[in-house]
Every structure is written in C-alpha cells, then in structure tokens.
Amino acid sequence: xxxxxxxxxxxxxxxxxxxxxxxxxxxxxxxxxxxxxxxxxxxxxxxxxxxxxxxxxxxxxxxxxxxxxxxxxxxxxxxxxxxxxxxxxxxxxxxxxxxxxxxxxxxxxxxxxxxxxxxxxxxxxxxxxxxxxxxxxxxxxxxxxxxxxxxxxxxxxxxxxxxxxxxxxxxxxxxxxxxxxxxxxxxxxxxxxxxxxxxxxxxxxxxxxxxxxxxxxxxxxxxxxxxxxxxxxxxxxxxxxxxxxxxxxxxxxxxxxxxxxxxxxxxxxxxxxx
Amino acid sequence: xxxxxxxxxxxxxxxxxxxxxxxxxxxxxxxxxxxxxxxxxxxxxxxxxxxxxxxxxxxxxxxxxxxxxxxxxxxxxxxxxxxxxxxxxxxxxxxxxxxxxxxxxxxxxxxxxxxxxxxxxxxxxxxxxxxxxxxxxxxxxxxxxxxxxxxxxxxxxxxxxxxxxxxxxxxxxxxxxxxxxxxxxxxxxxxxxxxxxxxxxxxxxxxxxxxxxxxxxxxxxxxxxxxxxxxxxxxxxxxxxxxxxxxxxxxxxxxxxxxxxxxxxxxxxxxxxxxxxxxxxxxxxxxxxxxxxxxxxxxxxxxxxxxxxxxxxxxxxxxxxxxxxx
Numbered sequence: 001x002x003x004x005x006x007x008x009x010x011x012x013x014x015x016x017x018x019x020x021x022x023x024x025x026x027x028x029x030x031x032x033x034x035x036x037x038x039x040x041x042x043x044x045x046x047x048x049x050x051x052x053x054x055x056x057x058x059x060x061x062x063x064x065x066x067x068x069x070x071x072x073x074x075x076x077x078x079x080x081x082x083x084x085x086x087x088x089x090x091x092x093x094x095x096x097x098x099x100x101x102x103x104x105x106x107x108x109x110x111x112x113x114x115x116x117x118x119x120x121x122x123x124x125x126x127x128x129x130x131x132x133x134x135x136x137x138x139x140x141x142x143x144x145x146x147x148x149x150x151x152x153x154x155x156x157x158x159x160x161x162x163x164x165x166x167x168x169x170x171x172x173x174x175x176x177x178x179x180x181x182x183x184x185x186x187x188x189x190x191x192x193x194x195x196x197x198x199x200x201x202x203x204x205x206x207x208x209x210x211x212x213x214x215x216x217x218x219x220x221x222x223x224x225x226x227x228x229x230x231x232x233x234x235x236x237x238x239x240x241x242x243x244x245x246x247x248x249x250x251x252x253x254x255x256x257x258x259x260x261x262x263x264x265x266x267x268x269x270x271x272x273x274x
Numbered sequence: 275x276x277x278x279x280x281x282x283x284x285x286x287x288x289x290x291x292x293x294x295x296x297x298x299x300x301x302x303x304x305x306x307x308x309x310x311x312x313x314x315x316x317x318x319x320x321x322x323x324x325x326x327x328x329x330x331x332x333x334x335x336x337x338x339x340x341x342x343x344x345x346x347x348x349x350x351x352x353x354x355x356x357x358x359x360x361x362x363x364x365x366x367x368x369x370x371x372x373x374x375x376x377x378x379x380x381x382x383x384x385x386x387x388x389x390x391x392x393x394x395x396x397x398x399x400x401x402x403x404x405x406x407x408x409x410x411x412x413x414x415x416x417x418x419x420x421x422x423x424x425x426x427x428x429x430x431x432x433x434x435x436x437x438x439x440x441x442x443x444x445x446x447x448x449x450x451x452x453x454x455x456x457x458x459x460x461x462x463x464x465x466x467x468x469x470x471x472x473x474x475x476x477x478x479x480x481x482x483x484x485x486x487x488x489x490x491x492x493x494x495x496x497x498x499x500x501x502x503x504x505x506x507x508x509x510x511x512x513x514x515x516x517x518x519x520x521x522x523x524x525x526x527x528x529x530x531x532x533x534x535x536x537x538x539x540x541x542x543x544x545x546x547x548x549x550x551x552x553x554x555x556x557x558x559x560x561x562x563x564x565x566x567x568x569x570x571x572x573x574x575x576x577x578x579x580x581x582x583x584x585x586x587x588x589x590x591x592x593x594x595x596x597x598x599x600x
Contacts, residue, residue: 009361085357090324
C-alpha cells in the first residue's frame with residue numbers, strides 16, 4: 001500500500017517534469033524520423049533495408065533513454081530532501097526501504113510509460129513498413145532494461161545528495177563518463193595498454209551503455225557492420241544469442257546493484273540539521 | 275509517554291543534546307522552550323527516528339529509531355516549516371492518510387473546522403495555500419486518531435492571531451490521553467496549553483517545572499524602553515554601564531532597551547538626566563519569554579535540574595552592550 005502510494009506520487013511528479021517530457025518527445029520524434037527517412041533502400045532489401053535505421057534508433061536510445069531516467073531519478077529523493085518533503089515522509093510510519101522502493105517503482109514506471117508510448121508510435125510505423133514486430137519488441141525490451149539501469153543509478157546518486165542540482169550534475173557526469181568509456185575508451189585502451197580481447201569484452205559488457213549498444217546492433221543489423229572490433233569479438237566468443245543474454249544480464253545487474261547501493265545510502269544517510 | 279535516558283546527539287564536533295534525561299507521561303501537555311539551536315527540533319527528530327542518536331529514547335515503551343515504524347505510527351508531527359509537496363490539498367490528505375492506513379474522513383472534518391473544506395479547497399495546490407493554511411493542513415493530519423503523542427514544532431510561527439487561536443483551540447481539544455510536546459517561543463501559548471515547561475540549553479535540561487515558576491525566575495527584572503535622539507544613544511548606553519541595577523542594554527531603532535532589577539528603573543532614568551541626555555519617552559514592562567530564556571540559559575551551566583525545581587542561582591549583572599549567549 002505504502003509503496004504503491006509513494007510510487008503513484010513519483011509517476012505524477014515525473015510526468016509533470018518539463019525536462020522529462022521534452023526528452024521523451026525528442027526521442028520519439030528522432031526515432032520516427034529515423035524510421036521514416038532512414039530506410040531508403042527498403043523497397044529493394046525489405047526489412048534489411050531498415051536494419052541501419054533501427055541501429056540508428058538504438059544509438060538514439062543510448063543517448064536519450066539514460067537522460068530520460070536520470071532526470072526524474074536524480075530529482076526524486078534529493079529534490080524531496082531539498083524541499084523538506086523527504087523528512088516529512090520519513091516521519092510517517094514507513095521504512096526507508098519502502099520509500100526507496102516506492103520511488104524506484106514510480107520513476108521506473110514513468111520512464112516505462114513514456115518509452116512504451118514513444119515506441120508505440122515508432123514501432124507502429126516500423127512494422128507497417130515491413131520490420132518484424134519481434135525486432136521492435138526486442139528493441140523496446142532492451143530500451144526498458146537500459147531505462148531501469150539508469151533509474152537505479154539516478155536514485156543511488158540521489159539518495160546521497162543534499163540537493164537536486166548536485167544529484168543531477170553527478171548523474172550527467174556518470175552518463176558522459178560511461179559514454180566516453182564506450183567505443184572511444186575501448187579503442188584507447190587497446191592502443192595504450194594492448195589489453196587482451198577478453199578484458200575488452202568484459203569492459204564492454206560491464207558498461208551498461210555499451211552492453212546495450214552491442215546487443216542491439218547484434219540483433220538489429222544482420223551484417224553487424226557497426227558493431228566494432230570488440231562487438232565482433234564478442235559475437236565470436238558468445239554467439240549472437242549469448243551476447244544478447246550477457247548484455248541483458250549486465251543491465252539487470254546494474255539495475256539491481258545500483259538500487260541496492262541506493263537503498264543502503266538512503267538507509268544510512270543522516271538528514272542534515274535543519 | 276516519552277522517555278529519554280542519557281540522550282546524546284552530535285553533529286560532528288557540535289553537541290546538540292548532551293545526556294538528556296526526560297520523562298513525559300501519557301496525557302501531559304508540555305512546552306519545550308529554548309533559544310534557537312537549543313536542540314528542540316533535534317529532540318523531535320530523534321523521537322521520529324530521523325537522525326541517529328546515542329542513549330535511550332522511547333515512546334510508549336517502544337524504542338525510537340530509524341526503523342521504529344510503530345513509534346512513528348503513534349506520533350503526529352507538525353514541522354516548524356511545513357514542506358510544500360507538489361500536490362493538491364486533497365491529494366496531500368489522501369496520500370498521508372493512506373500511508374497510515376486511515377480514511378480521509380477525520381482529516382477532512384478537521385480541515386473543515388479549520389476553514390479548509392476539501393469540497394471547496396481540495397483541488398487547490400499546496401503551494402498556493404498561505405503559510406497559515408498550510409500549517410493547519412499539517413495539523414489536521416497530525417491530530418489523526420490513534421496518535422498517543424503530538425509533536426508540534428512552533429506550529430503557530432507563521433499564523434495570524436485568528437489562525438493561532440484556531441490552532442491552539444484544536445491542540446487544546448486533542449484527546450486527553452494524547453501527550454503533547456509543543457516547541458514554542460510564545461509565552462501565551464505556554465500559559466494556554468502547557469502544564470509543564472522544559473527548557474533546553476546547551477544540550478541539557480535547564481528547567482523542568484510549571485510555567486509560573488518559569489515566570490517567577492524573571493520576576494525581579496523589568497525591561498525599560500527609553501526613547502532618545504539618535505546621537506545620544508551611544509552616550510546613554512555608556513552612561514548606564516556599571517549603573518547599579520542595570521543588567522543589560524540593547525540598542526534599538528529609536529532608543530535603548532534596558533534590563534533592570536525591579537525598582538531600579540527610576541535610578542537609571544535619573545542617571546541619564548544627570549548626564550544631560552534628553553529622554554523623549556519611556557515605559558517599563560515585564561520581560562518577554564526570550565529574555566527569561568536568555569537569563570536562565572546564561573545562569574545554568576552547571577548541569578540538569580530536577581523535575582519540579584528551578585535552577586537556583588542569582589542573576590548575574592551584565593555590563594552595558596553585552597548580550598548573554600546560551
């Protein structure tokens with residue numbers, strides 16, 4: 001009951017957020033443009049002609065979905081703390097675990113609802129143009145996993161931050177760091193330290209943004225032409241199915257681990273003296 | 275019932291509560307006094323489990339702490355500055371009654387009595403309510419059924435006189451079994467609501483007794499307001515320095531305020547006249563609660579006082595321009 005009530009409040013808060021709605025709208029518009037105008041050779045190649053457009057959609061999700069989750073998640077607990085509302089909630093007969101879980105469920109639901117709405121539009125157009133529905137569903141599923149992972153990361157940072165702006169700054173820093181650690185980081189490590197392929201594969205899968213990217217490209221692009229050397233190596237090691245399963249596992253692990261750290265942070269955080 | 279034994283709370287090196295021992299019985303109405311920073315809000319936060327502490331603290335024999343959900347179920351709380359949720363009044367009431375597993379009827383009836391009927395005002399966002407209305411909304415929730423303790427942290431601080439009366443009436447009408455702990459700076463609220471006064475200072479209990487004893491603590495003192503032309507105020511303050519019976523001198527916008535021993539007011543005015551300083555107006559009144567608190571906090575640096583007794587100690591004369599710190 002308590003978790004549900006707190007979650008409902010978070011959903012309403014997130015959907016009232018200007019940044020959240022703008023981010024979701026831009027993602028939907030960008031995805032629609034890719035599907036409408038990115039599959040030029042589809043009449044000849046069928047769905048394969050949309051592969052690159054869908055891979056582009058995956059790239060778009062890689063940039064936008066973390067932000068869609070980070071904005072409301074970082075604002076949730078830290079924003080409530082800054083406004084004094086968190087202390088009042090914690091003064092009620094609730095546990096900190098219920099407050100964290102309610103917040104997580106609420107933010108994740110808001111992210112899920114906006115992604116499902118966006119993909120509803122994008123997917124309908126894509127399927128109408130010959131893309132198999134299963135692929136669109138797979139892309140949606142992985143996008144939701146990415147959203148869940150960054151919801152957890154955002155709430156972890158938010159649970160220990162005294163202000164909303166501090167939590168959001170930390171969230172954006174983490175996001176940029178993970179993006180930079182992606183292809184560029186892998187290439188840099190390869191050149192600088194000459195790391196073995198297995199280390200680079202682990203590095204790629206351990207980064208939620210990269211795990212999402214390589215899994216999506218492996219599924220959506222039959223030629224895996226934009227997968228990069230580490231992705232190709234991963235397919236060689238794990239196979240397409242194994243890579244997808246490993247990437248999903250990585251995203252689930254990020255969701256659970258960051259949520260666990262966030263819960264622990266909230267449980268041990270001493271509210272500042274008012 | 276609230277019980278504290280050796281309650282300590284530190285923020286880094288700063289000790290806010292220093293081994294506090296306390297017992298408040300069921301149904302008692304107690305005023306919690308202290309200068310700003312004395313630890314009143316911190317005591318509330320410890321009871322609510324919002325901050326960790328050392329020592330023992332219990333409500334109805336249940337240990338307080340961050341995981342003490344049952345304690346929080348029994349406690350109604352009105353914070354010093356009600357936070358503004360991004361909710362309408364009806365959503366706010368619905369959310370916090372639901373968290374307690376209660377129906378909204380009771381809170382709705384109390385809001386109606388406070389002039390905030392949900393039928394008419396329910397859709398109004400909390401942020402559009404005045405400070406007084408917001409305070410009443412929080413009080414309406416805090417007064418809910420099943421609370422054995424009511425913690426009120428300066429609940430009338432932002433209210434107009436009429437709203438203050440409404441709130442005090444509502445608190446006075448709370449179930450007789452409910453223990454009320456009211457943090458306040460207003461002497462009239464202490465007189466109206468509390469049979470017992472606790473004074474916190476320096477993290478300790480400085481006074482524990484009826485309000486009459488507290489007021490008697492300052493019965494030997496009067497505040498003398500003296501209006502003087504601007505340039506002569508500094509000279510007037512100097513003139514009163516060391517004057518027999520003068521305890522403190524505060525500079526003010528249009529004159530000076532002098533804390534004097536009872537009966538020493540005319541001597542102080544005579545001292546100003548001898549210096550040739552033109553007094554344009556003056557009046558004398560009993561000290562305010564803040565002044566009493568300052569005095570007691572200043573006097574008592576030797577340890578807690580037993581229940582029902584006022585800390586003994588003669589008033590200490592203070593030179594002109596000085597102001598005692600707790």
